[in-house]
Each structure stands twice: as structure tokens, then as C-alpha cells.
Amino acid sequence: MSTIANIEIPADEFALHDTLVAVSDLELDVERVVAHDDERVMPFIWVSSDHMDDVERAFENDASIENLELLSDLGEERLYRMDWTTEIEVVVQILVEADATVLDAFGTDGRWEFRILFPEREALSMTHEFCEENGLTIDIQNIYEMDADRHGRFGLSEAQHETLIAAFEHGHYEVPRDITLDDLADELDISHQALSERFRRAYSTLIENTLIVGVGDEE
Template identity: 45%
Template sequence: MATIVRGSVPTQEFALNHTLAALPNAEVECERIIESGANTVMPLLWVRYADRADVDAALDEDQSVDSVSCLSEFDEECLYRMEWVDHVQLLLQMVTNSDATVLDAYGRKDRWKLRVLYPTRDEFAKTHDFAEDHGLNFDVESIREMDGEPAGRFGLSEDQFRSLVLAAQRGYYEVPRRTSLTELADEMDISHQALSERLRRGMEALVEDTLLVGAVPEDLQER
């Protein structure tokens, strides 16, 4: 069964350690990661919250990258293409030896946060063993096996999925609401408290699986 793993890796064991250290307010998000050789990968990545000249200077001195080019530039972010040529052993193991797909990769300060899809849990075990054998730190935050149902794809239990969908269909999230929590609970033949808990836990699971997979800035509220 396909398995999604969320975790983090120190930048010195991954890529762009110099760049992220030189730009402490910057955030890096990988748009796509492509294997480009036996010891290299070619990511397309966004760099945000840093001046273009400062980013270019940091990347020019970063020993983990080569063949850097800026493809697009916007107000607060730039899209770069480059090759990662050092400290990518763990990433290469994921995409080559474990047939994994890196769904999300965010770098900020001294850590990268990853969300990785493995074809099976056994394939993830290969990455775990590789990290231990090579003294690498892949700190796993969660492991979730996906089933064929929509609930499993979003990290929800079947009850949470049905409750959230019904609440949306009945207009519970509209302003003004077209139904109440009590009316929804009666329709589902469960208690008001049980439904409230399902919706709360379901919303928490959705946020964790979609909005918190990246390196959300600690001072986001001040931006």
C-alpha cells in the first residue's frame, strides 16, 4: 500500500546549507526534483523572502549547487533551476532506490521538511535503513498508509471524511449557516459532542496534511 512519510533533514545533510545559513529569512520550496545523474539531482525551486542579488551571491558560493539559472522573478520570489551536486545521498536513495516521489520539499534556516510518497511501506524501510547506515538524520514526523478511499488520501478517517463532506453539503460552513451542529448530529445519528470532535480532528488532519507540510515561517503572522 502506498505510504506518505513526513519528516525533516538537516540542511548540511541535504542541500543549500550555505545559502540558507546566509539568508536566515529565506524560504526555499521545490517545485520539482528530477534525477540528472548518478550523483546529482536537478530541482526547480522557489526562493522567497530574500533579495535577488543576495540569493544569487549566496548560491554562487554554495558548494552544493552548480549550473544555477533564474527562470522567473516576481515581487518576493524567484524560480531557479540548478543541479545539486553534493550532500544529496539521501534524496538520491529516495528517488532511485526506493522509487519514491518527493511531494513537497521546503528548506529554511537549518532544516528541510519533506513529504515523500513511497509505493509501499517496505520501500520507506529502505530509506530508513540507508539513513542509519550512512549516519544521516531523517527525523520522521508521521507515516500514513493510503488506501483507495478519498478519506485515506487526505489523512482522514472514514467518519471524519463523511462528517466534513456532509457539513459542507448542508451549508454548515456558510455565512450565515444553513444548518446547525445539532441538526447534523441528528442526521448522522451521533451525539453533538461526537460530531464536534470529528469535525475538529478532521480539520486538524487536513491542515497538517496540506498547509503544514512545509517550512511555515515562525513569524508568519508578522509578515
């Protein structure tokens, strides 16, 4: 069964560590990443910082990257294509050996966060064993098993998924609403309190596994 895992890797064991150290407010959001072979990985990365000149200088001095190309410049946010050439053993293992897909990747503040779709649970176990055998750090935050439905991709339970879909189809999110919470609870044959709690848990799960990927704590 396919499995989605949220993992963290220390920045000092991964590509672009020197750049992350050099620019304190830097945020790296990977749009897409592919592996050419077992020595080179090519990501497309959105780079955000208030100090883009510092970022450019840091890129020039970062030995972990080659073939840097600016694709889009939006001021304080830019899209780059580059090659990662060192400190990429974990990602090569994930993409090449485990045949997995990187759904999200985010680097900032001394760490990299990944959300990865593994074709089967065993592939995740193989990746974890690879890291242990090679002295690499991988911190598995969450694991979600995918079933025949797509709700597992975001960590939703089947009941939470069905509730959100039913709410949408019955116009609960329309303005004004086409159905009240009481009527929706009757439609789902659950109590008003149970429906409210299911909504709360579903929203929390969706936010955590979509919007919060890569967002650090803020005061």
C-alpha cells in the same frame, strides 16, 4: 499499501546548506523535484527572502548546485530551476531506489522538511535503513497509510474524511449555511458534541499536513 511520511533532514547534510547559512531569512519551497540519475537531482524551487541580492550571491558560491536558471521573478519571491549535485544521497535513494514521490519539500532555519509518498511501507523502511548505514540523519515525524480512499493522503481518519465531505455536500460551508450542526449531526447519527470534536480534529490535521508544512514556530 502506499505510505506517506513526513521527514526532516538537517540542512548541513543536504543541498543548499551554504545558501541557507548565508541568508538568515531564506525560505526554500520545492515546487517539483526529479532525479536525472544517481548523481544529479533537478528541483524547481520557490525562493523567498527580503535580501534577494544576497541569495543570488550565495547561489553563486554554493558548490551543491549547478545550472541555475531564474524562471519567474515576483520581487521577494522567485522561482528557480537548478541541479543539485552534492549532498543528495537521501533524495536519490527516495526518488530512484524507493521509487517514491516528493509531495512537498521546504528548507529553512537549519532543516529540510519533506512529505513523501512511498509506493509501499517497505520502501520507507529501506530508506531509513539506507540512512542509518550511510551515517545520514533522517527524522520520521509522521507516517500515514494510504487505503482505497484519498483521505489518508492528509492524515485524516475515515470518519473525519466522511464528516468533512458530508458537511460540504449538505451546504455547511455555504453563506448562509444550508444545514445546522444539529441537523448535520443527525444526518451522521452522532451527537452534536461528537461532531464538533470530529471537526476540530479534522481541521487540525488538515492544517498541520497542508498549510503548516515548512512553517516554523513564530513568536
